Amino acid sequence: MPRVRPRSLRLRLTLVVTVAVGLALTIASFVLVNSMSNTLFGGMADAAALQVDKVADAVERGQPLPPEDPTSATMILVEDKDGKVVTSVPETGAKAVTDRPVPPERTRAAGAAGTEAMPPAEDFEIVPARTVSTPQGEVRTVRAISRSGQITQSIDLVVNSLLVAAPLLTAFVGWLTWFAVDRALRPIEAVRRRAEAISHSTLDERLPEQDTGDEVGRLTSTLNRMLDRIASGARRQREFVSDASHELRTPLAAMRAELEVSLAHRDNADWRDVATRLLDDHRRLERLTGDLLTLARLDEAAVSRRAEPVRLDEIVAGEITAVRHSEVRPSLTPVRVTGVVPELVRLVRNLLDNADKHAAGVVAVSLRQDGRDAVLAVEDDGPGVPPEQRERVFDRFFRVDGSRDRASGGVGLGLALVRRIARSHGGEVAVTSSATLGGARFEVRLPSS
Incomplete structure (x- = not known):
């Protein structure tokens, strides 16, 4: 049978605290009463035993009995061998005690001298007795009888008070816990209601924050920062889809126009030239879709990537031959790094293609070890990148020249791929001015292995 648990966190916390407080009070009450009883009765027994010793010593030496202690609630009886009371301290009251009828089953053994103590009356406590011999050779038993009624009443009063106070205190703690948890959960409930109302179309809304500095305030701030990231990612995704659609539409429209014009003038069309232009557009589409798929794969954190130690200098040397102009x-x-070979090849190729496209005639490529980093630098003698655009060149579909004809080449995904690949390998890329060639300098830092 499944275990039934209350679904309300407020109720669960209240039950846990109330049960814990109830158990703690029960244990504490038991310990208190037991300790109080042991302390009071133990103190009474110790005082009575001390008086027994004093009286027994006096009887044994034949001296007068010590005077009565007015603060003591203990009566000392001196009995002969037949159990008859010979004298007492104080002398009054002995008859009342000894005349009480005592059932045989209430007789209990006592202590040190091996004699039997007088059975307790209604509110009397019998302590161990002591048997001695007088100077005349007579046997006397000295025993103490202490009135325990006051102690018993005190303990009963404490017990009765605890029986009333403990449940009341437990109930009060339960109510206080319910109230405190209710107050603590109100902001969370407000956050929950607002979060439930936020959807993909209302990502600009934020959760209500309270400047309290407590856990709820920090949780709300964290959730709002998460919503900021989600909204930013959704916005980038919409922009990406929009830009990708535009970039795909452009070559498709050009290919369609080429075919329509050629078919309209099929007798005068140079079909070899048409096929060459269509093939160029097809290659552009193929590269664009390949870049889009690579970006999508890099953005997907769950994709497994097989990284391995590779010689980065060999990859760079193999891609240098692609520079044609x-x-x-x-x-x-x-230099050795740990990475995914196809991605590192794409990173190097995109940097070299970008430099070859913008260079006036010279491209410089350097690779060196700098501490724990491998530093790849690609420089050109072209116009360079304006300082205000040095971060934007790594955005998707951004191009410095803004030209979109076929001769201009790429679609603005090459450098975005470079940065994404570098960061996925634990590195970074930055663009500055080339001190030697005067154009742009792209520097990639990757952790070496």
Whole structure:
């Protein structure tokens, strides 16, 4: 049978605290009463035993009995061998005690001298007796009888008070816990209601924050920052889809126009030239879709990526041959990094393509070890990147020149891929001015292995 649990956190906390307080009070009450009883009765027994010793010593030496202690509630009886009271301290009251009828079953053994104590009356406590011999050779038993009624009444009063106070205190703690938890959960309930109203179309709304500095305030701030990230990601995704649609539409529209014009003038069309232009557009589409798929795969954190130690200098050397329009000046030092080879190849190729496209005639490529980092730098002698656009060049579909004709080449995804690949490998990329060539300098830092 499944265990039934209350669904309300407020109720669960109240029950836990109330039960815990009830158990604690029960244990504390038991310990208190037991300790009080042991202390009071133990003190009474110790005082009575001390008086028994004093009287027994006096009887044994044949001396007068010590005077009565007016503050004591203990009566000392001196009995002969037949159990008859010979004398007492104080002398009055002995008859009343000894004349009480005592059932045989209430007789109990006592102590040190091996004699039997007088059975307790209604509110009397019998302590161990002591048997001695007088100077005349007579046997005397000295025993103490203490009135325990006052102690018993005190303990009963404490017990009765605890029986009333403990449940009341437990109920009060339960009510106080319910009230405190209710007050503590009100802001969370307000946050829950607002969060339930937020959807993909209302991502600009935020949860109500309270400047309290407590856990609820910090939780609300964290959730609002999470909503900021979600809204930012959704906005980037919409922009990405919009830009991707535009970039895909452009070559498709160009290919369609090329075909329509050629078909309208099929007798005069140079079909070889048409096929060449269509093939160029197809290659552009293929590269664009490949870049989009790569970006989507890099953005998906759950995708498994097989990283391995690789020689980055060999990858760079293999991609230098792709530079066709500029003179390449390489300076490569053997460097090892841990990464995914196809992604590192794409990173190097995109940097070289970008430099080759904007260079006036020279591209410099260097690779060196800087502490624990491998530093790859690609420089050109082109116009460079304006300082105000050095971060925007890594945005998707951003191009400095803004030109979109076929001759201009890419669609603005190359450098975005470079940054995404570098960061997925624990590195970073930045653009500055080239001190030697005067154009742009792209520097990639990757952790070396």
